[in-house]
Amino acid sequence: MAIDTQIFTDIDYDKNGKQFGMLGVPQSTNKSGWATVFVPICVIKNGSGPTALLSGGNHGDEYEGQVSLMNLAREIKPEQIQGRVIMLPMLNRPASESGTRLSPIDGKNMNREFPGVRNNTITGIIAHYVAHALPPLADLVVDIHSGGSTGHFYPSVNMHNVPNREQMKKMIEAGMAWGAPYVFIYRDVGGEGLYPGYAESLGKTTLGTEIGSAAQFGKETVLITTRGVKNVLKHQGILEGALEKPAREPEVVGAEERDDYIMAPISGLFEPFLELQDRVQAGQPIGQIHSHELPFAEPYPVIARTSGMLISRCSFPLRRQGEFLATVVRPFSL
Numbered sequence: 353m354a355i356d357t358q359i360f361t362d363i364d365y366d367k368n369g370k371q372f373g374m375l376g377v378p379q380s381t382n383k384s385g386w387a388t389v390f391v392p393i394c395v396i397k398n399g400s401g402p403t404a405l406l407s408g409g410n411h412g413d414e415y416e417g418q419v420s421l422m423n424l425a426r427e428i429k430p431e432q433i434q435g436r437v438i439m440l441p442m443l444n445r446p447a448s449e450s451g452t453r454l455s456p457i458d459g460k461n462m463n464r465e466f467p468g469v470r471n472n473t474i475t476g477i478i479a480h481y482v483a484h485a486l487p488p489l490a491d492l493v494v495d496i497h498s499g500g501s502t503g504h505f506y507p508s509v510n511m512h513n514v515p516n517r518e519q520m521k522k523m524i525e526a527g528m529a530w531g532a533p534y535v536f537i538y539r540d541v542g543g544e545g546l547y548p549g550y551a552e553s554l555g556k557t558t559l560g561t562e563i564g565s566a567a568q569f570g571k572e573t574v575l576i577t578t579r580g581v582k583n584v585l586k587h588q589g590i591l592e593g594a595l596e597k598p599a600r601e602p603e604v605v606g607a608e609e610r611d612d613y614i615m616a617p618i619s620g621l622f623e624p625f626l627e628l629q630d631r632v633q634a635g636q637p638i639g640q641i642h643s644h645e646l647p648f649a650e651p652y653p654v655i656a657r658t659s660g661m662l663i664s665r666c667s668f669p670l671r672r673q674g675e676f677l678a679t680v681v682r683p684f685s686l
C-alpha cells in the first residue's frame with residue numbers, strides 16, 4: 353500500500369528474515385539546508401501469522417521501552433517467530449537524544465500528534481507515517497511508556513475502556529499476559545492525539561504501559577518490560593515458548609473519574625504523604641504544598657476526592673498550579 357508521506361525507507365515489510373533500517377525524515381536546519389533525521393526500525397518476519405507493532409521512545413525521557421526493544425531487536429531470531437514483529441525503539445529519536453519528553457526540534461509531544469498530517473513539523477511527519485503505514489499491518493500494537501522525568505508509576509500495562517467489549521476483553525487478556533503488577537484502565541486528562549488511542553480506534557489490540565520512571569530505571573523495570581513484551585508475543589502466538597509467570601498475578605484497576613487524577617491546587621513544593629500502592633480515602637490529604645511566597649504559613653493540603661490506591665505520583669516536587677500530583681485507582685471489571 354502506497355503511503356502519501358515525506359518519509360523514505362529501505363525496509364520491505366513483506367520480506368522474510370530480519371532487517372535493521374531507518375525511516376528517513378527530511379529536516380532542513382541552520383547547519384544543513386538538506387538533512388535527514390533517521391528513526392530506527394527493525395522488522396523480523398517468518399512466514400504468515402499475526403503482526404506485532406512495538407514502539408518505545410514516543411517520549412524521549414522514558415527509557416524502559418527504548419532499551420528493551422533495542423535488546424529484543426538484536427535477540428529475537430526469525431526462526432523463533434511465526435508472523436512478523438515491527439520494532440521502533442526510538443519513535444521520537446530527537447527527543448531521545450536530548451533526554452526530553454518533547455521534541456527539541458519543534459517542541460511537540462509525539463503522543464499528542466496522532467494521526468498526524470503529511471506536511472507538518474518533524475514530530476507530526478513521523479506520527480503521520482507511523483499512523484498510516486504501520487497499524488494497518490498490525491494485529492497487536494504496543495507503545496511502551498513510563499513516568500519519564502516527572503512521574504513515578506507502579507508498573508502497569510494500560511488501555512482506555514474502549515466501547516467494543518470484544519476488543520476490550522482481548523486487550524485485558526493481552527495486558528494480563530504481559531505480567532506487570534497492574535493492568536490499568538485510564539482516561540485522557542492531558543489532551544488528545546495519543547498513539548495508543550489512535551490504534552485502539554482502528555480496533556487493534558492495543559497496549560500502552562507506565563513502567564517506572566527515569567529515576568526508577570534499572571534492572572527490575574527493564575526486566576518487567578522485556579519479559580512483558582516477550583510474554584505478549586507468546587500470548588499472540590508470534591514468539592515460540594511458554595509465558596514467564598511473574599511473582600504475583602496482575603490486578604486490573606481503573607481510574608475513570610477526572611477526580612482520580614489529582615492536580616496541584618496551588619504552585620509550590622509538593623510534600624507527599626503517601627507512597628505507591630498506599631490506600632487512600634476520599635477526603636484524606638495525600639500531601640501538602642509549601643508556598644514560596646508564604647514559606648511559614650501552614651502548607652496547603654492536597655485532598656483526595658476519590659478512594660482507592662495510589663498507582664502513581666509526581667517524582668519532581670516543584671509544581672505549578674494544575675500540574676500532575678498523583679493517580680488513584682480501584683479494582684476494575686468488565
Ligand SMILES: [Zn+2]
Nearest residue numbers: 411414497498
Ligand atoms: Zn510517555
